[in-house]
Amino acid sequence: MCKNQCYYRDTMEKCTVEMGPKTDPELMALRKEIEELYQKLQEAQKKQEDTTIEKACESVGAAPKVKLICRKVMKGHLNKVNSVHYSGDNRHCVTGSLDGKLIIWDTYTGNKMQIIPLRSAWVMSVAFAPSGNFVACGGMDNMCTVYDLNNRDANGVAKMVRELAGYDGFLSSCRFLDDKTIMTGSGDMKICKWDLERGVKTSDFQAHNGDVVSISLSPDNNSYVTGSVDKTCRLWDMREEKPKQTFFGHEADVNSVCFHPSGYGFATGSEDKSARLFDIRSDQQIALYKPPGANSGFTSCGLSLSGRILLCGSDDNNVHMWDTLKVQHNGTLSGHENRVTSLSVASNGVAIATCSWDNSVRVWG
Structure with missing residues (x-):
C-alpha cells in the first residue's frame, strides 16, 4: 500500500456514500465507455510501435552491475520519514x-545542519530549492509552507516566509522552479503555481x-510531468493549463514520476508492482520493469545522470535498479528495515538519498 492509500480509501468510501451506490447504471455505463476509449487509444498506439526497446538495443552491451554502497546512515527523526x-x-x-520536523542534512558528514519544527506533523512532501536558499513542505494540513534557510527567528530556527493555503485536499507534492516560483500538486486533483514573492x-x-501524487520538472524547466491515483501520467507545458499528452498503462496509482535527463521521456513507479518508461515523442510506454519478487509495490523512482539506470524505492524495504535499455534487473540496495518511502538522486549523479518508515535516512554512492 502507498503511504497515503488508507487516506485515499477512506476518501473514496466517503465519496461513494455521498454520490450513491457503485452500481448506479449510468455511472457504470460511463465507466465502461471510458475503459473502451482507453482500450482503443492503447490499440492505436500499439499499431504505431515498429520495434521494442529491447530489440532496438540488442547491439548495446549490458550495463555493469551497479555497486552502490551505503555511505551514511543519518538518524535523528523519531518517526516515519516520508520524503x-x-x-x-x-x-x-x-x-x-x-515527528513534525524537517531536518537539513549535510550528506558528506551525516550531520544535521538545521532542524525545523512544523505546525503539523502530517508532512507528506518536501522540496529543496535548487539554490539551496529555501525548503518547502506540506501534507495533511492542506498547505504548502516555505522556509528561508538563510534567515532565522529569535529561537535560531529557519524563518517561515510563506504559508500557501487554498487547497481542498492534502498537499502531495511540491517542486521549486526557482526561489520565486513553486509548483504544487494536491489531493483535490489540482496543480497550482505560486508566486512566492x-x-x-x-x-x-x-x-x-484523481489525487495528484507526484510532479517532476523537465531538465529545461519548460515542462513537467505528473502522476496520479487515476492511473495516468500527464505532460504539461509550463505556460498552459491543458495537458499536452496523457499516458496510459499502469493498473494502479502512479506513486512517482521522474523526467529522463534527455528530456524526451520519463520513468514511473506504481502501486501495480511495476516501473515503466514512457517516450514523449512516440506518445507511449516503451519499457516495463518488474522486480524479482511479485510483492514489491513502488513508492518512488529516480534515474541516474545518464538515464541508463532506473532506481525505485519499494515497500519491500529495498531499492530496486534496472538497466533501462536492456530491461534487466541490475541489483538491489538493501539496508532499510521498513518500506522505502522516497528517494532523491543528486543532480550530479554521484549519490542518492533514501528515507524510510524505519525513521532513518541513507546516502548511497
Missing part, C-alpha cells in the same frame, strides 16, 4: 517526518481525475 529531496549543491538534503497563485487548475 527526501536533494539541494542543487548535491551536498545537502531535506527530509520530512511524522507575492504569495499568490498564478495558475490553479484541475490536472487529473
Whole structure:
C-alpha cells in the first residue's frame, strides 16, 4: 500500500456514500465507455510501435552491475520519514517526518545542519530549492509552507516566509522552479503555481481525475510531468493549463514520476508492482520493469545522470535498479528495515538519498 492509500480509501468510501451506490447504471455505463476509449487509444498506439526497446538495443552491451554502497546512515527523526529531496549543491538534503520536523542534512558528514519544527506533523512532501536558499513542505494540513534557510527567528530556527493555503485536499507534492516560483500538486486533483514573492497563485487548475501524487520538472524547466491515483501520467507545458499528452498503462496509482535527463521521456513507479518508461515523442510506454519478487509495490523512482539506470524505492524495504535499455534487473540496495518511502538522486549523479518508515535516512554512492 502507498503511504497515503488508507487516506485515499477512506476518501473514496466517503465519496461513494455521498454520490450513491457503485452500481448506479449510468455511472457504470460511463465507466465502461471510458475503459473502451482507453482500450482503443492503447490499440492505436500499439499499431504505431515498429520495434521494442529491447530489440532496438540488442547491439548495446549490458550495463555493469551497479555497486552502490551505503555511505551514511543519518538518524535523528523519531518517526516515519516520508520524503527526501536533494539541494542543487548535491551536498545537502531535506527530509520530512511524522515527528513534525524537517531536518537539513549535510550528506558528506551525516550531520544535521538545521532542524525545523512544523505546525503539523502530517508532512507528506518536501522540496529543496535548487539554490539551496529555501525548503518547502506540506501534507495533511492542506498547505504548502516555505522556509528561508538563510534567515532565522529569535529561537535560531529557519524563518517561515510563506504559508500557501487554498487547497481542498492534502498537499502531495511540491517542486521549486526557482526561489520565486513553486509548483504544487494536491489531493483535490489540482496543480497550482505560486508566486512566492507575492504569495499568490498564478495558475490553479484541475490536472487529473484523481489525487495528484507526484510532479517532476523537465531538465529545461519548460515542462513537467505528473502522476496520479487515476492511473495516468500527464505532460504539461509550463505556460498552459491543458495537458499536452496523457499516458496510459499502469493498473494502479502512479506513486512517482521522474523526467529522463534527455528530456524526451520519463520513468514511473506504481502501486501495480511495476516501473515503466514512457517516450514523449512516440506518445507511449516503451519499457516495463518488474522486480524479482511479485510483492514489491513502488513508492518512488529516480534515474541516474545518464538515464541508463532506473532506481525505485519499494515497500519491500529495498531499492530496486534496472538497466533501462536492456530491461534487466541490475541489483538491489538493501539496508532499510521498513518500506522505502522516497528517494532523491543528486543532480550530479554521484549519490542518492533514501528515507524510510524505519525513521532513518541513507546516502548511497
